[in-house]
Amino acid sequence: MEEDHEPPPNREERRQSEQRPAVRPFVVRFGGRAGAVVEKDAASSTYLKYQRSLGGGDQNNIYAPFTSKTDWDVAKWGKLRGAGSTAFTELLGIEGLSQLLGLSYKNSRELNKIVDEQLPGRPHFKREEIVIAGETFDVYFRDVIECVKALWGEPDFSPVLVFSPERHYLDEDKTDRLYHDMHTGKWWWSTQVAIEKESPGATILPIIISSDKTQLTLFRNKTAYPVYITIGNLPKEVRRKPSRRGQILLAYLPTTRLEHMTNKAARRRALANLFHACMRRVLAPLKEAGITGVHMTSGDGVTRRCHPIFAVYVGDYPEQLLVTCTKNGECPTCHVPHEALGDGVLYEARDFVEVLEALDKIDDEDPMVFARACADAGIEPVFHPFWEDLPYADVFQSITPDILHQLYQGLIKHLLTWLTSAFGASEIDARCRRMPPNHNIRHFSKGITTLSRVSGKEHKDMCRILLGLIVDLRLPDNQSTTRLVRAVRSLLDYLYIAQYPSHNARTLDRLDESLSEFHLNKDVFIDLGIRAHFNLPKLHNAQHYRTSIELFGTTDNYNTEATERLHIDFAKDAYVSTNRKEEYPQMTLWLERKEKIHRHESFVKWRKAGCPSVLAQTLNKVEHQHIQMTRNPSCPAVNFDDLANDYGAVDFRNALSMFVARRRNPSYSAAQTKRAAANIFIPFRSIPIYHKIKLWNPDPHDFANAPDIMDVVHIHRVRKDKRGRPIPARFDTVLVDLGDETSSTIGIEGRRVAQVRVVFRLRPTDLQSLFPNGHEDVGYLAYVEWFSTFKSPEPNHLMYKVSRTYKDGVRVAAIIPVANIRRSILLFPKFGPTVSREWTQSSVLEEAEDFYVDNYMDSHAFVTVF
16 A cells, blocks of 8 residues: 655644734725615613613613513513413412512513513514415514614614624734634625625625524424524624524424425425525525615614625534535535535536526427526526525525534534444444543443444543544454554544634634545555445535635635524424424414513613613623632642542652752752752642643734633542542643743643643641741642653654653652643544553553653644643
8 A cells, every 4th residue: 555645734734824923913994885874863772772661660660661670570580481371370379379479461472572572573473374385384484674673773783783894813914814704804805896896885784594404302303494694894702602692593494304205206396396486585684685775773872774684504514505506416506516526626606606597497488498508507497596686695505514413414424424433333432431531521321332323512522532542453354554554643633723713824724735635545445344435424624624614714614513503492482482383383482571571671771780782782791710710629638648649749858858959949950959848848738729720822823812721630549539549649731831931822832731630729827837938929729640751753643752750669749839731631542453451541640651742632722732
């Protein structure tokens, strides 16, 4: 087997691609009148209009129409906490309870009447009938323009709304473009240019539609087909959080399978026509509004002429085919032949104008003319797709990457199958069971090959350890594993890079390089007889990630994980609230009431804040201290003998003496420090210790709105659970800063791996005795055992190999400030061709000799540990 492929890119090139300057990006704003204000009227702010809609009443009662805080809190609990109407009525039916609490309602029916009649809310649902092939189907939907107005006018969003496109650059020369939110992409800018030619002063509202069928019950096969809508003017951090209510349920589509139609082709065409007929009716108002614009007032009372433009459709592969009217096995974006899906070549995009010309043939008297025209254009003959008349729309461009289904549930799922075929399930599962514990790692106690109905979350957890499972395994006939390891590593690289919260030209080049490297090495699976070809649409779709990122921003703008999460609130919980008969009218009413309660909750918060012009709702992330410890120690006093016996801190006394000597005399040489330590007397015999360290690390790319990443280090001796069963000891491994002020936030320079044995803090009296001249900077301390320093990574899997450090047969240990611990780290044991069956999850760190440092344990480790 040939092994002379190009080596992977070196570490210095990667460091340059990952490192961000410590300055804000250079921003070029769209000129002209884009996003122009039509009118400012503070009296038109949403909260003031909401207040007027509640009527006169008692102006001092901020909870109106509820009579008191208790009245409002009980109502909010009753509508948001999932209590059934019967249970809620029975609760209020307890004798004297309503009077004791001073409630204005006595049962669920009276509460619902207040919510329905006195609280304003988002648009109401309506039902219409859609006739397809002589059959009638019900579609429940809201007015799409009113939904967009509701999002645009949400008071909590007004401080963070974006009104015009921008170009962001990392350099002052404006050559290295930065992509993150939708307004930094090329689509918004080019669309703004087109609209400004016809109608200057427009504010574009990029419409993001997502849809997906979801199972409502485990039995009876009950499904729902929700459609969601949001706008690209909201930052992606708002759109991704259900609690921010930046997505609105737009419609429930019919879920019929048309099983009475025996001809499968006819059934597929009918289902496609039904989908597009429903969506055409739901989205029809966007046609005129996108061209002429609609005056919309944001939550702060500012009115602009807004043009809602269909921009992105979020869905899995079957949904993408349905939306674009393309055939199964094809790419919904370009004209790649099916037999070339695995070539790793980017083909010409589908011609939207050509497709529209083919759809115009629908009026021809001969139906075969329409069918042939559609076939020539590469689409199915669908009667008036919903996007046919939408202005400035290109549906093939609007289909965006799907991390969840294309990568985790697609390529990674295939990769696991291939690896199982190559190495065998027994050895892979044996290694899974013996993986050391870590806060970020899921322990697969039964392995990964035996799991059924594996979720995207489980595939994500598998990716964290996948490379460590195979690096030492052998192929049949002792064939070289070089290409296979490189293929796995490059695919994991692609997966992690594709999820960056911000991208520039260099990281996009790395994205392309990792995919190219996979294609360069993937034939190893064909040589092993595992695959005959790679004509997989989900593999080919990876070719389009860069284009979508440049057009619409990073993939977290349109990942289907957000849609999957919305199913819980808008479909599953809504269905549980019904009596399972004629459920859709009940589901829509339940959702409307819940939205009203949420909106009134925001109004009450505004009243409590003193009715400011804008209630501050910024995207400033919460600042955390890097290290957080519990207020009280886990064990108030542990003597030195127990530290050695129970925690393995066999050299604690000497390590503490060395720490004190270094602190007293930081300018001493190593020899001088050792001599000084020999003369230090430790006047105490016990210390208070802690069993957990909580760490917070900022986004390594320094993306402004990215939340800090939490990590936890566990350190505890053998103990028993509530049932008296022993819990093995656990001493996590960490990455330690060695105190070099020149070390970068990116990479491993100036850092070293260690295992934490004890975390403690010296008592004030002990500090005074050890540091009589001052001890203000001595905080939490950790006794650690060192691993070897980092050398060059292995050239194929690019992981660093480390081993324990010994001196005179004893593990080298030291006491360091806990503040020097950067993060937890997972060490893959060097299992060898066959893992020792005597090793266990709790003992492998003690028994294995060599380890590999895992840089796939999370997004932070991927960027920082290389």
